[in-house]
Structure formats: C-alpha cells, structure tokens
Amino acid sequence: MRLSSKEIVDVLGAAGEPTRLRILALLQRGEMAVLELCRVLDQSQPRVSRHLKLLAEARLVERFPDGAWVFYGLAGGGAARTLIREILSIADGEDPVLRRDARKLEDVTAERAAAAAAYFADNAAQWDQLRSLHVSDADVEAEIRAAAGPGRIERLVDLGSGTGRMLTLLGPRADQALGLDLSHQMLNIARRNVAEAGLEQVELRHGDIFDTRLEDGAADLVVVHQVLHYLGDPAAAVREAGRIVAPGGRLILVDFAPHALEALREQHQHRRLGFSDEEIDRWLADAGLPSVERRALPPARGEGLTVKIWAAARAPVSIRSAA
Known part of the structure; x- marks a missing residue:
C-alpha cells in the first residue's frame, strides 16, 4: 500500500510537532497508558490526550480502552507506520530530549515489572490449584x-x-x-x-x-x-x-x-x-x-x-x- 501526496503531508503534519514526535518514539518501544505517557513527558493528561487524538486521527496510533485505563500503541501496519519508522530511524540517538524520555521510560518499565511480579505472586495459588x-x-x-x-x-x-x-x-x-x-x-x-x-x-x-x-x-x-x-x-x-x-x-x-x-x-x-x-x-x-x-x-x-x-x-x- 502506498500513500498519496496528501496522505504523506497529513502524516508528516501529525508527526511534525515536538511532543507528538516524542510520543511516537516512546510508542515504538511498546504500548503505554496515557498516565504513563504523562509521567514520561511531564505534561498534563488533557494536553497529552489532545496530541494522542491527533495521532489517532492520522492513523499513526491505535487506542485500546482497558477498564478505567486507556492504552496506546503504534498503528499495526501500513505505509504510514513504515514512514514513521523511517523518520524515527534517522533520529539522533544522543538527542537530550529523547534520551531523557528513554530514561524515564526505563523507570516506568521497572515499576511495571515489579507490579507484574506481585500480580503473578498473588495469583500463583490459583494457577497451581488449576494445574493440579x-x-x-x-x-x-x-x-x-x-x-x-x-x-x-x-x-x-x-x-x-x-x-x-x-x-x-x-x-x-x-x-x-x-x-x-x-x-x-x-x-x-x-x-x-x-x-x-x-x-x-x-x-x-x-x-x-x-x-x-x-x-x-x-x-x-x-x-x-x-x-x-x-x-x-x-x-x-x-x-x-x-x-x-x-x-x-x-x-x-x-x-x-x-x-x-x-x-x-x-x-x-x-x-x-x-x-x-x-x-x-x-x-x-x-x-x-x-x-x-x-x-x-x-x-x-x-x-x-x-x-x-x-x-x-x-x-x-x-x-x-x-x-
């Protein structure tokens, strides 16, 4: 699938803003909840949600409601995602903003891992009972x-x-x-x-x-x-x-x-x-x-x-x- 000239301009317009580009760089590493993005970006939820809405309208990200939470990830495929991957591939790995975001994401990921381990421990008895x-x-x-x-x-x-x-x-x-x-x-x-x-x-x-x-x-x-x-x-x-x-x-x-x-x-x-x-x-x-x-x-x-x-x-x- 290829993009028309208008679609390319729309994709570049949606991605061509500092916060939205940071969001795409973060979501390239995996899905994140809105509140997690707010923590990493150090921005308010309404502001981050507005950026996510624009990215979703451009079909660059997908929205996944999960109870009281909402998760976002890069769109599953298509030419628009290929274009975004190309853009992110030429980003400077030493860029101070992107490096700071990556460090904050590591903190969020570590918290996730700890919560996941606790969840599994809390439910281990159930799994063992069923296996028996x-x-x-x-x-x-x-x-x-x-x-x-x-x-x-x-x-x-x-x-x-x-x-x-x-x-x-x-x-x-x-x-x-x-x-x-x-x-x-x-x-x-x-x-x-x-x-x-x-x-x-x-x-x-x-x-x-x-x-x-x-x-x-x-x-x-x-x-x-x-x-x-x-x-x-x-x-x-x-x-x-x-x-x-x-x-x-x-x-x-x-x-x-x-x-x-x-x-x-x-x-x-x-x-x-x-x-x-x-x-x-x-x-x-x-x-x-x-x-x-x-x-x-x-x-x-x-x-x-x-x-x-x-x-x-x-x-x-x-x-x-x-x-």
Whole structure:
C-alpha cells in the first residue's frame, strides 16, 4: 500500500510537532497508558490526550480502552507506520530530549515489572490449584511440540498469550512471533518471560482474539492455549484464528474435554466446562480447516481434567490453483 501526496503531508503534519514526535518514539518501544505517557513527558493528561487524538486521527496510533485505563500503541501496519519508522530511524540517538524520555521510560518499565511480579505472586495459588487438576505441564507441552510439527516456523501467532509460555516454548523455532492478549498485567509478565528467554524475534501486543487486525493468512502456526473456556463466543474466536492461518499452515487449540467441575466457574472464571470433539470439529470446518488431529491427555486421577489438543491444517496452495 502506498500513500498519496496528501496522505504523506497529513502524516508528516501529525508527526511534525515536538511532543507528538516524542510520543511516537516512546510508542515504538511498546504500548503505554496515557498516565504513563504523562509521567514520561511531564505534561498534563488533557494536553497529552489532545496530541494522542491527533495521532489517532492520522492513523499513526491505535487506542485500546482497558477498564478505567486507556492504552496506546503504534498503528499495526501500513505505509504510514513504515514512514514513521523511517523518520524515527534517522533520529539522533544522543538527542537530550529523547534520551531523557528513554530514561524515564526505563523507570516506568521497572515499576511495571515489579507490579507484574506481585500480580503473578498473588495469583500463583490459583494457577497451581488449576494445574493440579490435570496432567503435568511438561506432558502437555511435549504434545504441543509434536502437534506443531518439525522444522522452522516462519511466523508464529499466539492468541491469548497469558504469561507467554507458548511463545517461550515455540518461539525458539520461529523466525517471527507475535503474542496478543487483552490483559496488560499478563502482557507485562509475558514480556519479562520472553526477555529472560532471549527471544528478540518475539513481539507482544495488546489485542483482541475476536478481532486480531492481522491479515488473512498472516501466520503459518497459530496457537490458542487454554483460552476458549473463558470466552463468551469461542466459535467466533476459532473463526478468527482460522482466518489468519496461511495456506499449508496449522492451528493448534488446547483446552479441556467436557467435565463437571462447576466450581471452576466461580473460582477460576471459566465460562465453559470443556469442549467436545464434535463442536471443535464443526468450528474448525467452518473456519476452512477440516483436517483435524486430536490428542487427549487424561488426568492422573479420575475426577480431574482431561486436556485436549486439536491440530488443524489448512490445505496448501497447489501449483495449478496458483496459476
């Protein structure tokens, strides 16, 4: 996609103001809340919000409401973002204003990491309690590796990344990897885990599993790990996940088989108590992925949860149809 002369002028006009350029430089490093931007820029919320509004109108940034907070990030793609990246790439790294902003951002990032660690510690008992109901993580992850198939992964997308475990598991095999999650607390934990694993090719982004804003066929491996049972419309999530699977690519769904542990609705906010093969097969077929492999991992004790792994493949483009 290319920009018209008017669009180029609009982009340059939106970016061509000192505070707005500073905002774009900060958001290039990752999404930030409005109040975090105010702290780094040392400007009032109304003033920063006005600048963000102009940048959003020029489609240079995207707005993500999250409860009482609002987060912003650079626009997901397109020629305008390419132009902004080029502008920022020639900025002087020794510029005193940009260096000061970077130092303040480091302080904000450190506070985020501390808050994320506290959040994870506060909820660790819940995670451990749930894990105790099913087979070990190591056994599940071994099956996920097998379902992903051998060889390199060109483009991996993990929907509902949570703490980033699928990214650290499969990311070392990926040339590029993207994790999307609606929870900024979880994204902060995932960023820490991905950084500790040294996975520089992994990007984490605030995103909606029902509307990923990714192109059709954007990934050759898509993973949805222990997410569907929280959703009000899991079928829609499967359709969206299937949409972004490239020809020849695979979609891996990991969740629970049907069970009767009603306490999980209140204690762990589960909306669905597992999924049958029939409904998963139907959703995958509707998403254009009729070829399904299934793996079942029953619990060590009878009253626990069976973990199911459904791996579906999209047919590759044949030479005849491509011609």
